[in-house]
Amino acid sequence: MNPEHxxxxxxxxxxxxxxxxxxxxxxSVDVFPxxxxxxxxxxxxxxxxxxxxxxxxxxxxxxxxLFEGKPMHFADPRDAIAAGIATVHQHLAMIPLMSVSRNFxxxxxxxxxxxxxxxxxxxxxxxxxMEEMRKMGINLRGPDQAVGTLSGGERQTVAIARAVHFGAxxxxxxxPTSALGVRQTAxxxxxxxxxxxxxxxxxxxxxxxxxxxxVGDRFTVLNRGQTLGTAQRGQITPEELQDxxxxxxxxVELEGSLGGTV
Amino acid sequence: xxxxxxxATLTDERIKEISPLRKxxxxxxxxxxxxxxxxxxxxxxxxxxxxxxNAQGMMNWSVVSAQFMxxxxxxxxxxxxGEFDLSVGSMIGFSGMMIAIFSVTLGWPVWMAIxxxxxxxxxxxxxxxxxxxxxxxxSFIVTxxxxxxxxxFTIFLPQVIERKTIIGGVKDxxxxxxxxPIFGGKILQGLFHWLGDAGIIAVFExxxxxxxxxxxxxxxxxxxxxxxxxxxxxxxTKTKFGNWIFASGGDAEAARNSGVPVxxxxxxxxxxxxFCATVFAVCQVMEFGSAGADRGLLKEFEAIxxxxxxxxxxxGGYGSxxxxxxxxxxxxxxxQGLFFAGVESSLFRVFLGVILLGxxxxxxxxxxxxxxxx
Numbered sequence: 001m002n003p004e005h006x007x008x009x010x011x012x013x014x015x016x017x018x019x020x021x022x023x024x025x026x027x028s029v030d031v032f033p034x035x036x037x038x039x040x041x042x043x044x045x046x047x048x049x050x051x052x053x054x055x056x057x058x059x060x061x062x063x064x065x066l067f068e069g070k071p072m073h074f075a076d077p078r079d080a081i082a083a084g085i086a087t088v089h090q091h092l093a094m095i096p097l098m099s100v101s102r103n104f105x106x107x108x109x110x111x112x113x114x115x116x117x118x119x120x121x122x123x124x125x126x127x128x129x130m131e132e133m134r135k136m137g138i139n140l141r142g143p144d145q146a147v148g149t150l151s152g153g154e155r156q157t158v159a160i161a162r163a164v165h166f167g168a169x170x171x172x173x174x175x176p177t178s179a180l181g182v183r184q185t186a187x188x189x190x191x192x193x194x195x196x197x198x199x200x201x202x203x204x205x206x207x208x209x210x211x212x213x214x215v216g217d218r219f220t221v222l223n224r225g226q227t228l229g230t231a232q233r234g235q236i237t238p239e240e241l242q243d244x245x246x247x248x249x250x251x252v253e254l255e256g257s258l259g260g261t262v
Numbered sequence: 263x264x265x266x267x268x269x270a271t272l273t274d275e276r277i278k279e280i281s282p283l284r285k286x287x288x289x290x291x292x293x294x295x296x297x298x299x300x301x302x303x304x305x306x307x308x309x310x311x312x313x314x315x316n317a318q319g320m321m322n323w324s325v326v327s328a329q330f331m332x333x334x335x336x337x338x339x340x341x342x343x344g345e346f347d348l349s350v351g352s353m354i355g356f357s358g359m360m361i362a363i364f365s366v367t368l369g370w371p372v373w374m375a376i377x378x379x380x381x382x383x384x385x386x387x388x389x390x391x392x393x394x395x396x397x398x399x400x401s402f403i404v405t406x407x408x409x410x411x412x413x414x415f416t417i418f419l420p421q422v423i424e425r426k427t428i429i430g431g432v433k434d435x436x437x438x439x440x441x442x443p444i445f446g447g448k449i450l451q452g453l454f455h456w457l458g459d460a461g462i463i464a465v466f467e468x469x470x471x472x473x474x475x476x477x478x479x480x481x482x483x484x485x486x487x488x489x490x491x492x493x494x495x496x497x498x499t500k501t502k503f504g505n506w507i508f509a510s511g512g513d514a515e516a517a518r519n520s521g522v523p524v525x526x527x528x529x530x531x532x533x534x535x536x537f538c539a540t541v542f543a544v545c546q547v548m549e550f551g552s553a554g555a556d557r558g559l560l561k562e563f564e565a566i567x568x569x570x571x572x573x574x575x576x577x578g579g580y581g582s583x584x585x586x587x588x589x590x591x592x593x594x595x596x597x598q599g600l601f602f603a604g605v606e607s608s609l610f611r612v613f614l615g616v617i618l619l620g621x622x623x624x625x626x627x628x629x630x631x632x633x634x635x636x
Contacts, residue, residue: 095508095516097575107520118502
């Protein structure tokens with residue numbers, strides 16, 4: 001994190017109620033450009049609701065969102081995308097039957113005008129896709145390779161590269177590593193590191209402490225709809241993070257009986 | 263060429279070279295191509311002397327194939343967008359009947375009857391799509407309902423108005439009309455007369471048309487088929503909208519997340535399918551000079567089978583217009599070829615069932631190769 005920068009996005013005292021259920025009870029988080037901000041929490045902690053509020057899917061019941069210092073009201077996800085907040089979902093990001101380059105430009109197809117008609121500019125799309133993939137360390141057989149042939153980690157990387165290419169300033173990654181193997185996880189974490197170095201703010205949602213500590217600059221733990229504080233890298237141990245996520249006491253007992261393997 | 267050198271140095275040892283055969287298998291048109299070659303080989307061997315490959319015979323199966331192609335193009339794009347339309351056959355009957363009612367019973371000019379019918383058909387297609395999108399019901403059910411609704415009206419209206427189920431006299435009404443020849447006319451008549459005079463194709467030997475070629479031009483039906491195939495192919499593979507069609511059928515949710523207007527794409531494809539069915543209907547009515555309540559029966563299934571033979575997946579997101587066109591060609595050639603070869607025509611249905619099953623199994627296998635599923 002670079003202290004000279006102003007936060008690109010500030011979530012102030014966000015509350016979100018669904019009927020009688022209080023999903024978020026006053027959560028405040030700042031995200032800075034070029035940092036990887038890890039959002040940790042157990043299932044049901046409110047992580048998903050929180051990032052959906054950040055990406056315009058939900059409107060907060062109470063609280064304020066400042067984007068680049070100005071109050072923002074996203075009516076729907078398209079507003080957020082237009083402003084530069086991109087979300088990469090764990091699933092539902094890529095279409096397996098389509099080629100990598102068709103996927104990469106899905107919804108943002110480059111066109112080439114021939115007289116009054118405009119055509120999909122495959123040459124440009126293929127060239128850019130190959131370039132961007134190479135930057136991320138993925139060697140494609142060709143731009144027409146189907147996404148279905150890529151591994152889960154590679155798919156996440158394609159989705160991240162796509163978001164970056166189309167000008168994301170804030171990249172929200174929703175559990176990108178939760179379904180991946182060790183090697184693939186390492187690849188995705190390396191990708192996150194590359195993206196961060198380009199000055200993009202990364203919000204990395206996970207419930208895996210090890211993955212968070214591998215790339216995170218700051219860590220915010222959510223538990224039962226509340227923040228238990230934000231910690232800097234180096235100020236917190238994995239055990240402390242784990243305890244915060246699980247809500248303390250019982251975890252200590254559990255961990256004792258499991259011999260510290262969780 | 264610097265790029266390819268760079269590519270070579272970056273080759274990943276984990277990526278297995280895929281064999282050209284597997285690469286070719288991934289092309290959706292492959293099944294259609296192989297099938298076309300097989301079918302033509304078969305009939306050239308067994309029915310060559312039957313007249314199937316003289317001008318008249320070729321025109322015969324070309325027209326039948328072109329009919330299948332017209333509806334297959336619409337069904338193909340719709341299926342790739344992830345939906346079905348089972349009301350195609352009923353739409354053919356309904357559109358034809360509306361043209362006859364407008365032009366013969368009501369005495370409208372034929373051009374007006376055609377334009378109003380197209381507008382109605384496209385609106386009904388749009389309604390189909392809108393209901394599917396709004397209710398989230400499978401298009402199978404919604405369009406099955408329209409299969410019955412449209413067929414019902416097609417039988418009911420002429421009975422109430424004219425007390426019969428076939429309305430004739432469209433040919434007379436279309437005399438001198440400017441729009442009717444676009445569907446019922448023929449082109450290249452000069453060329454065929456020349457071919458007849460030169461003795462290359464058969465001419466009538468006696469009667470009022472003695473000396474004129476037996477095949478005296480290419481029907482507009484075939485022209486429509488070719489135009490629609492080219493349009494569909496270019497739209498699907500070479501445009502932004504084509505990418506949206508693939509995306510909508512491949513995974514509607516992922517497509518929406520990427521900003522693809524999935525609902526609009528699907529509704530437009532329903533409208534295009536209805537448009538294709540109406541082209542078929544108008545050509546048929548102009549050719550026969552009449553509209554019948556039973557026209558277009560079972561055409562929806564024949565269109566879907568042609569599309570599946572052409573390599574499209576029933577689940578959407580994958581397929582090819584050229585493949586569907588080849589599927590339609592196989593269809594037309596076999597249906598007419600069995601007749602030329604003197605085979606009992608009911609066996610055509612057996613052939614259909616077998617080839618459909620084979621195509622679906624092949625497509626499922628290909629899909630596994632592409633998506634890496636096991």
